[in-house]
Amino acid sequence: NAGVMQNPRHLVRRRGQEARLRCSPMKGHSHVYWYRQLPEEGLKFMVYLQKENIIDESGMPKERFSAEFPKEGPSILRIQQVVRGDSAAYFCASSPDGSTNEKLFFGSGTQLSVL
Amino acid sequence: GNSVTQMEGPVTLSEEAFLTINCTYTATGYPSLFWYVQYPGEGLQLLLKATKADDKGSNKGFEATYRKETTSFHLEKGSVQVSDSAVYFCALSSLADRDDKIIFGKGTRLHILP
Numbered sequence: 304n305a306g307v308m309q310n311p312r313h314l315v316r317r318r319g320q321e322a323r324l325r326c327s328p329m330k331g332h333s334h335v336y337w338y339r340q341l342p343e344e345g346l347k348f349m350v351y352l353q354k355e356n357i358i359d360e361s362g363m364p365k366e367r368f369s370a371e372f373p374k375e376g377p378s379i380l381r382i383q384q385v386v387r388g389d390s391a392a393y394f395c396a397s398s399p400d401g402s403t404n405e406k407l408f409f410g411s412g413t414q415l416s417v418l
Numbered sequence: 419g420n421s422v423t424q425m426e427g428p429v430t431l432s433e434e435a436f437l438t439i440n441c442t443y444t445a446t447g448y449p450s451l452f453w454y455v456q457y458p459g460e461g462l463q464l465l466l467k468a469t470k471a472d473d474k475g476s477n478k479g480f481e482a483t484y485r486k487e488t489t490s491f492h493l494e495k496g497s498v499q500v501s502d503s504a505v506y507f508c509a510l511s512s513l514a515d516r517d518d519k520i521i522f523g524k525g526t527r528l529h530i531l532p
Contacts, residue, residue, distance in 0.1 A: 307461070309461075336519065336520075338522075343524075344524055344525075345507060345522040345523050345524035345525045346462070346507070346522040347522075348519050348520070348521070351519055359519065394461055394462065396461075396462075407464070407520060409454075409461035409462040409463070410461050411459070411460055411461045412461050
């Protein structure tokens with residue numbers, strides 16, 4: 304039973320380009336969370352999604368960032384027109400239900416570097 | 419709002435030393451408390467948890483007790499090993515929140531010297 308799969312592991316983009324980060328949750332999990340980890344800081348919540356629905360996007364920057372979790376396929380975190388400040392590790396986590404996230408499983412993350 | 423404060427690192431200890439990493443929290447309602455560990459190049463893994471006051475979570479020799487009176491959840495281990503070197507995150511989730519997301523502290527980097 305594969306865990307939470309994120310790809311790519313490392314992503315390099317130049318300023319102004321788009322970054323797409325993918326997350327495939329564990330089998331049977333329909334709830335996905337995205338977190339961002341800046342250097343020497345903890346994880347900051349970005350967005351919580353269920354299949355085809357955004358439940359809480361209170362941690363998402365108002366511009367350039369978007370997330371989706373379609374009926375089929377992985378969850379995508381999209382960053383348009385990246386800037387150097389977007390460089391960070393982005394972690395995805397999944398859980399089987401949204402009533403409690405004590406059963407939260409994390410992927411290994413995508414390290415985004417903006418040149 | 420809910421928040422978690424943990425001691426800043428890095429913490430450097432010799433093998434077999436006693437470890438304490440302090441964590442205090444602010445939360446509405448009755449949160450569940452967690453310690454997560456992040457080994458180099460990996461995602462976070464749940465280390466232990468406690469869901470109500472006076473509960474003790476334990477795993478791999480690590481322990482933490484949910485202290486409601488002091489709003490604390492300090493992580494302890496009696497004898498650390500080099501393989502314990504990692505970043506440790508204290509976290510909480512509160513069922514009083516509408517959507518119950520986990521709030522993390524900033525993390526404490528632990529170095530264990532052989």
